[in-house]
Amino acid sequence: MELKRVVVTGFGALTPIGNNANEYWESLLKGESGAAPTTLFDATNFKTRFACEVKNFNPLDHFDKKDAKKMDRNTQLGMVAAREAVAHSRIMEDNVDKHRVGVIWGSGIGGLETFETEVLGWANTDIPRFNPFFIPKMIADITPGHISIEYGFHGPNYTTVSACASSANALIDSKMLIQLGKADVIVCGGSEAAVTASGVGGFNAMMALSTRNEDPKTASRPFDKDRDGFVLGEGAGAIILEEYEHAVKRGATIYAELLGGGMSADAHHMTAPHPEGLGAYLVMKNCLEDAGLTADEVDHINMHGTSTPLGDLAESSAISKLFGEHAYDIQINSTKSMTGHLLGAAGVIEAIAALGTIIHGIVPPTINHFTxxxxxxxxxxxxxxxxxxxxxxxxxxxxxxxxxxxxxxxFKKI
Structure with missing residues (x-):
């Protein structure tokens, strides 16, 4: 069976440094940090009192009051990014077969804000009274459900949950489904809204977050000697993946080809990376093999680069090992230095940044490098x-x- 080609025909983003894809890209090029004191909850007594929040987001600018109440912030952010991507791709203007349009979405946690609100409400009253939308708002798979309902897309529809790799797995699953002829178009991406008391408190308990409260904007410093943890972020991103011939037939703008997707497991520890970067090495190797390319053909890598002491070292070691001397010719970066870590949405947001390097011929910086x-x-x-x-x-x-x-x-230029 000959696999079909998969291309990108649209994308959308809602991030801590830009409320659409263009704003996001321009902020990346300027090296702007999205970190600031936390406003979404009172963080006074927390070890970390800052985060990378989406700015100036009012749900009522995007949804009527009734619909907004039915959605967790995680879903609201996801819907806005998906709408931008759908409009960008023009799939609704070209009378595509909606039975062959899917939605595959990634989220590492789902509706955390809703879970907190409902459980605290019960705990404070001892009365088992819950909002009837509690479960539908909280479950991670509700976002692709809402997207499909809004547009009438009847193709494959589900959520991938693999912590911070969730939306990258959504991209890979979408690619495989289109390659196999199971769909013509898939709206794929991810969203996360974990800047909450339990989100920050939980990561603080793990000692995963930076505590550089005196200077939030320089807290996310991947590969710097003094990095002390990641900065929690929130947001959403969406990419429209489409079968190549289908895109050509409708005259769509093609931004790049999604040529490879790799997956692996560290099989080492719940939270720490393999000390030799084995999982990172294997996943990049698998991705190259899937794409049918050699290591010497890679020009740019948007690294996971979270600003954690162990993670940055393991990943950079894996790159040196896999790419050999060519590693020093690759322009690499970590856009988490600006956006913070969007958890389940990180994969798609950073994939959009990688696409930008192909489209515009420029690689955004890794900011906050001092030592x-x-x-x-x-x-x-x-x-x-x-x-x-x-x-x-x-x-x-x-x-x-x-x-x-x-x-x-x-991704490869086409």
Whole structure:
């Protein structure tokens, strides 16, 4: 069976540094940080009192009051990003067969805000009275459900849950379904809204978050010697994947081909990466094999790069090992230095950034680099502090999650 080709025909984003895809890209190039003191809840007594929140987001600008009440913030953010991507792709204007349009969405946690609100309400009153929308708002798979309901898409519809790799897995699943002829178009992506008391408190308890409260904007500093944890972010992203011939037939703008998707497991620890970066090495190797490319053909990698002491070291070691001398010719970066870590939405948001390097020929910076870490290979081109122009023909994006879940996607200029 000959596999079909899969291309990108649209995308949308709602992030801590931009409320649409264009704003997001421009902020990346400027090296803007989305970190600021937390406003979504009172963080006064928390170890970490800042986050990368979506700015100026009012649900009533996007939904009527009745519908907004039926959605957790996680779903609201996802719906807005999906709407932008659908409009960008023009699939609704071209009378596509809705029975062959799917929605596959990633979320690591789902409706955490709703869960908190409902359980606290019960705990404070001792009366088992819950909102009838409690479960539908909370479950992670409700976002693709809402998207399909809004547009009438009857194709494959589900949610991938693999912690921070969730939306990258959604991209890979979507690619495979289109390759196999199970759908013509898939709206895929992810959303996360975990800047809540339990979200921040839980990650603080794990000692995973930066506590640089005196200077939030420089807290996310991937590969820097003084990195002290990730900065929690929220947001959503969506990419329209489409079968190549279907896209050509309707005259769609094609931004790149999704050529490769790799997955692996660390099989090592619940939260810590394999110390030698084995999972990271394998997932990139698998992705290259899936794409049918050699390591020497990669121009850019958007690294997982969360700003954690162990994770950044393991991933950079894996790149040096897999790519050999060519590793030093690859322009690599971590856009989490600006957006923070969007957890289940990180994969798609960073995939959109990788797409931008192909479309625009420039690689956004890794900001907040002050001191080299002598444990990390200094010959790697981390794009520290300033964007770099580069003709990117092949771009990869890594996303790794707690539990040792690893995903990698590869785009090629077409």
């Amino acid at each position: 080299d870490d002598d444990k990390i290979d200094s010959r790697l081109n981390f794009t520290f502090n300033e964007a770099v122009k580069k003709d990117v023909k092949v771009a990869m994006s890594n996303t790794f999650g707690f539990g040792g879940h690893n995903a990698c996607v590869l």
